[in-house]
Amino acid sequence: MSEKSKGLSKVEEICSQRSGRAKELKDEGKKIMGYFCIYPPLEMLSALDLLPYRILGDMREPITKADACLPTVVCPFDRSALDLGLKGKYDFLDGVVWAHVCEVGEKTAHVWRTYLNPAYFHFIDIPHTIHKPAQNQFVQQLKDFQKTLMSFTGKKLTSEMLAEAINAHNEQRSLVRKLYDLRKPDPPLISGSEVIKTLKAIMSLPVKEGSELLREVISEVGERKDGVPFRPVRLLIWGSIIDDTPLIEMMEELGANVVMDDTCVGSRAFFPDVKLTPDPLEGLAYRYLVDLKCPRTFKESTYGETKKDYLTDLRSRFSYISDYAKEWKVSGVVLQSVRYCDIHGYEVPGLGDYLDSVGLPHTYIEHTYDERSLAPLRTRIQAFLEIIRS
Amino acid sequence: MTKVVIMSDGGDICSQVIGPTGAEHRRLANRVMQEALDRAKLSFPEISYVVATGYGRLNVPFADSEITELTCHAKGVASLFPEVKTAIDIGGQDAKGLKIKSGKLIDFVMNDKCAAGTGRFLEVTAATLGLRLEDLGTISAKSTHRVKISSTCTIFAQQEIVSRLSEGVAVEDVVAGLHDAIAVRVVGMTRRLKIEPVVVLTGGVAKNTGVVKAVREKIEHEVFVPPNPLLSGAIGGAILGRDIVLGALKEGKPIPKKERALEEVTFFN
Structure with missing residues (x-):
């Protein structure tokens, strides 16, 4: 990695060869730990000087190997990530942390372990509800995770080490929130594509290096004069993972700035902080189970209430999205999902009703996590922008 | 199929043509347009504004703007019903x-x-x-x-x-x-x-x-079902084009036209 590049040019450089820094550090003796989805607590890895490296897919690379060991009618992002693994693109990982995020994610854990056989593999069984017994169960799961990490590294993981890592990650989260503040002006100071690339880059770096990169990007973007052009529509994108830019670029071409997201290479992964609790694992469990807002977790207005008012329930689940819309001055919401994503698919009718109730225009699109399959969506996005502007 | 509807400033349909489309025909939107002009006894420079819609909307080099078929269909259907x-x-x-x-x-x-x-x-x-x-x-x-x-x-x-x-x-x-x-x-x-x-x-x-x-x-x-169910999108496009022109005239602004000539698309060359 060149010494000179900074800020957004460094982001570009990292995204063009995302594993570059991890491989450098591996050569220096650091262990690289791949993690799937946003649920494994990264603080526990950072605290033991392991580099958390997000396992992603590649929507520009045709899936040619994964179909031999996963059905084709499952999450294409999942298939793509496994495909890259089978092609050796993740061979530099010393270990992999998986989590029970969704059903396909769970099943892929077995396939990954069987076919790629990493030196360390741990599966965290994350509960799917958020009430107190579920939180307690999750703390136990994290204790098991702690044990296997200590035996793999031969190091003790103390509360002090964890607290330090929690602070470092919280600092990074506050920088990401600052980055998102730069999307509030009209036109935004940073584009939707630039945000995705920046977050993808920091998901490939040690936490402190990532924070340094964020500081550089924030200062560069705050100063530049010719950043993002004015576009008549400001969009929020909700849904399953977006880890590349073609979809955002299409929206930009059609006259919309993507100024906010609720996706997991986005605000969803970074916005909530971890509270420091006497036992740090409790604060971690609360943040990762209760505060993370992915539809993989069942949430309801009042736990135990047997008869619910529909709109009250929707409000308790989705009001943060209309808060985002107000704060980022959004004129429409694009609900998007990769095909076969049950968890996002189930959420769409309710979320649509909620957005209707608060008067936010929305549309739903599905894609196959394949750059070439996006063309038919062009007409839908364009028509949606026409509706917003009419 | 390629459809052309020419509409007057009063909102009357001057002519309507349904012509073929296909791998080669898609480049020939100008021929269908010419036929519609001939039927209306008009020349191309007399047309104030052209809206292209549908899957081929990007392949109409002589259009002033492109609007999706969803918006155009809705407009066309609402004008009929x-x-x-x-x-x-x-x-x-x-x-x-x-x-x-x-x-x-x-x-x-x-x-x-x-x-x-x-x-x-x-x-x-x-x-x-x-x-x-x-x-x-x-x-x-x-x-x-x-x-x-x-x-x-x-x-x-x-x-x-x-x-x-x-x-x-x-x-x-x-x-x-x-x-x-x-x-x-x-x-x-x-x-x-x-x-x-x-x-x-x-x-x-x-x-x-x-x-x-x-x-x-x-x-x-x-x-x-409208009398000619193939034409509602083209009718909607024509109405939207007419709205753009009348809107500009009302505000005393120039019509937002593009430099254009009635020619074949060079998409395949």
């Missing part, structure tokens, strides 16, 4: 459900991933049966025991047709089953918009009386 709330358009390549409020598009659903529930489904299955597309409606009217075609996948439906025929089922009962399969698919998709009357059916498939009947049965409401 001012009370419309739900429109269903079944074309050769896709099917669309439109939700319309006070003449404006407010929501839509679209099937553009496969041939199921589109005109192509009927084209392919008509060929399997050795029938002409335009005869399907009349043939299905003779049906007394409509068969159930369970598959809407075009390829699987073809196989199903062959096996039904080999069981001795009458051709008209198979054709009526095909119409029913399309209606189930398209109406089911449109239900996501919560279908409300007045309901209008457009697109080439709306010329098939068998499909119209099947759609009516599923919706359980009257379904209106």
Whole structure:
């Protein structure tokens, strides 16, 4: 990695060869730990000087190997990530942390372990509800995770080490929130594509290096004069993972700035902080189970209430999205999902009703996590922008 | 098909033409346009504004703007049926459900991933049966025991047709089953918009009386079909173009035209 590049040019450089820094550090003796989805607590890895490296897919690379060991009618992002693994693109990982995020994610854990056989593999069984017994169960799961990490590294993981890592990650989260503040002006100071690339880059770096990169990007973007052009529509994108830019670029071409997201290479992964609790694992469990807002977790207005008012329930689940819309001055919401994503698919009718109730225009699109399959969506996005502007 | 509608400032249709499209014909939008101009006894420079719509909208070099077929269809249908709330358009390549409020598009659903529930489904299955597309409606009217075609996948439906025929089922009962399969698919998709009357059916498939009947049965409401169901998108585009021109004139602004000439698209060169 060149010494000179900074800020957004460094982001570009990292995204063009995302594993570059991890491989450098591996050569220096650091262990690289791949993690799937946003649920494994990264603080526990950072605290033991392991580099958390997000396992992603590649929507520009045709899936040619994964179909031999996963059905084709499952999450294409999942298939793509496994495909890259089978092609050796993740061979530099010393270990992999998986989590029970969704059903396909769970099943892929077995396939990954069987076919790629990493030196360390741990599966965290994350509960799917958020009430107190579920939180307690999750703390136990994290204790098991702690044990296997200590035996793999031969190091003790103390509360002090964890607290330090929690602070470092919280600092990074506050920088990401600052980055998102730069999307509030009209036109935004940073584009939707630039945000995705920046977050993808920091998901490939040690936490402190990532924070340094964020500081550089924030200062560069705050100063530049010719950043993002004015576009008549400001969009929020909700849904399953977006880890590349073609979809955002299409929206930009059609006259919309993507100024906010609720996706997991986005605000969803970074916005909530971890509270420091006497036992740090409790604060971690609360943040990762209760505060993370992915539809993989069942949430309801009042736990135990047997008869619910529909709109009250929707409000308790989705009001943060209309808060985002107000704060980022959004004129429409694009609900998007990769095909076969049950968890996002189930959420769409309710979320649509909620957005209707608060008067936010929305549309739903599905894609196959394949750059070439996006063309038919062009007409839908364009028509949606026409509706917003009419 | 390539359709052209020329509209006067008063909103009258001066001429309308439906011409062919295809791998090569798509570059010939200018020829269909020329024919429409000839019929209206106009020359191209006399046209104030051109809106291109539909899948080929990017291949019309002489257009001033491009607007999606969803917006154009809604506008066109609402001009023909001012009370419309739900429109269903079944074309050769896709099917669309439109939700319309006070003449404006407010929501839509679209099937553009496969041939199921589109005109192509009927084209392919008509060929399997050795029938002409335009005869399907009349043939299905003779049906007394409509068969159930369970598959809407075009390829699987073809196989199903062959096996039904080999069981001795009458051709008209198979054709009526095909119409029913399309209606189930398209109406089911449109239900996501919560279908409300007045309901209008457009697109080439709306010329098939068998499909119209099947759609009516599923919706359980009257379904209106315009006299020329292929033209609603082009009519809507013309109205939107006229609105742009009249809006600019009213505000004393220049018409937002592009430098353009009536020429072939150079897309393939």
